[in-house]
Amino acid sequence: MVSRHIYLQLLFRIVMISLTALGSGFFFFGAQYMLAGLALILLFFQTVFLIRYVNQTNRKIAYFFDAIKNEDFTLRFPEKLSVKSLEELNHSLNTLNTMIQDIHLKKQAQEQYYQEILKQADIGILTVNKKGHILYSNPTVERLFNYQPLNHIKQFNQIDKKLYELFAALKPFDNQIYQLTNEREKTQLSLKATPISIDRQSLLLIIVQDIRKELEEKETDSWVKLIRVLTHEIMNTITPITSISESVLKYFKDDKQVLSAEEFNDHHVKSTVKGLEVIHKQGNDLMSFVQSYRTFLSVPEPDKELISAHDLFEKVVLLMDGQRKESTVNVIETKIRPEDLLLFIDEKQITQVLVNLGKNAQQSLAEQEDGRIQFLAGIDDKNKKYIQVIDNGPGIPEDLIDEVFVPFFTTKNTGTGIGLSLSKQIMRLHGGSIQVTSREYTVFTLTFD
Incomplete structure (x- = not known):
């Protein structure tokens, strides 16, 4: 509506100026110089009024935008004027000013809200x-x-x-x-x-x-898990020794008195020998367990050098081939991208990690006919080099996946449960990490920083 009134005002003034100019020419060439002069004077005032009208409109709009730019919303234009078009223009500018002011206030309130959230975070x-x-x-x-x-x-x-x-x-x-x-x-x-x-x-x-609190909680949780596993292993070893020792002791003492040699028979001697053999075996198992613990604590610092990923995988597959006949694994596949990928690692330690992961994968595929193991190496989207060991076995139960890196934790009947925790220790010394996911496939990922 505002633009229509302004348009009509401008059109009317231009038409009047044009008619006055034509009249001035007409009177001049008709030798009516007095009328021609009056027409020129009228033309001058019409032009001045047109310029004033346009400047007045432009000045208001310019003032309006300057005020908005300076976030000054106090500017108000009079809405009761004799000129209808200017009156409607002023009303529209005031309405727009109010709307922008409301938006600005809402934006400030929202900004203060977010600022307060950030302050309290x-x-x-x-x-x-x-x-x-x-x-x-x-x-x-x-x-x-x-x-x-x-x-x-x-x-x-x-x-x-x-x-x-x-x-x-x-x-x-x-x-x-x-x-x-x-x-x-x-x-x-x-x-x-x-x-x-x-x-x-x-x-x-x-x-x-x-993250100090989180690390302390994680450390405490790790100690609890470790102590629980240590207690379980030690109790499993000590309990038979205590039980058999008590049984053998009964052959030598009766009512707190030591029996004489004449009171022994062949059954007592044979039972004592068998008991001592069990005690000896349990003692050796406990010694092996302690030795595993010492191995976990005494991992040497990596002697790093640039190693070709291709040569590393070739060595790992060769070491695994000796046990491949006893497993149902049909394929051991390797993929490297880029093919000339080099890894700055301790070759002996990382080979130990990969062979251990490969053996675990073979054992998980023992009862699966279409067993497949993949060794992948590449560079991720964060420009970090990685190695993945993937198998299509039954996977790791969800309730146990957080326990697999705990020292001495194992779900197998054989083994010390030191392999994965030792692998994690080696990766930590390399400045990297090892993670596992087990959904459709079980994937162990070694990331090198």
């Missing part, structure tokens, strides 16, 4: 631009680092030089663990970086979380 949040300027940091970050205000990552130099180096080298999707030490305590911090873009500016959103 238990995790630290900060955003950093490419030049290292910290554009935002919530109070939790300042509390974790005991430093405020945070304006640039160079300030971390005053906390710890290694912390600054860590932030300076942080890249999108990085996940780092940092131990912050002060006079009172040590704090384990997890740092996760995520790229974001705001107003066409590339920023890094960094989440800082104190």
Whole structure:
């Protein structure tokens, strides 16, 4: 409606100017100079009024946009004017101003709401631009680092030089663990970086979380599991020894008196020998168990070198071929992408890990006719090298999958249960990790940082 009234006003004024100009020409060429002069004067005033009308409209619109730009919503235009088109224009501008003000207030309320959430969050949040300027940091970050205000990552130099180096080298999707030490305590911090873009500016959103409590709970849980397994193994070994010792002792004592040699018979001697043999065997089993524990605790530091993934897999498959005849595995397949992939590892230790995983896979496929084992090597989307051992066996029960890396835990009748925990220890010394999933296939993934 506003544009229609303005359009009609402009059209009317232009038509009048055009008619006045034609009249002025007509009177001039008709030698009616007085009328021609009056027409020119009228043409001048019409042109001035047209310019004033257009400037008045443009000035109002310009004032309106300047006020919006400066977030000034107090600007109001009079809505009772003699000119209908300007009156409707003012009314529309005032209505639009009110709508934008409402949207702005809602946006501010929403921003304050999110700001309050970030302030109350238990995790630290900060955003950093490419030049290292910290554009935002919530109070939790300042509390974790005991430093405020945070304006640039160079300030971390005053906390710890290694912390600054860590932030300076942080890249999108990085996940780092940092131990912050002060006079009172040590704090384990997890740092996760995520790229974001705001107003066409590339920023890094960094989440800082104190994981000390989680690590302590994890450590306690691991100790409980380990003690439970140790207790189970030791009790299984000691119980027969105690029972047999008690039975053999009865052959030598009666009513707290030691029997004489004449009172023994062949049955007592044979039973004693059998009991001692069982005690000897149980003692050896306990010694083997303790030796396994010592092996787990004394894994040497890796002697790393660049090894071809192809040569590594070739060696592992060759070592597994000796037991392949006793299993139902039809295929042991290897895939490497890229084919010339090199791994910076201790070849002996990683071979031990892969052979152990391969043997476990063979044992799980013992009663399956179409058994298949795959060894895969490649580079993941985070540019980290990995090895996967995959089998199509029955899988690991869901309630046991969290227990498989606990030392001495085993679901088999034979073995010490040290293999997977030893594999995890070796991967930890390599600065990597080992994980397992068991759904349609059982997949052990070795990731090298």
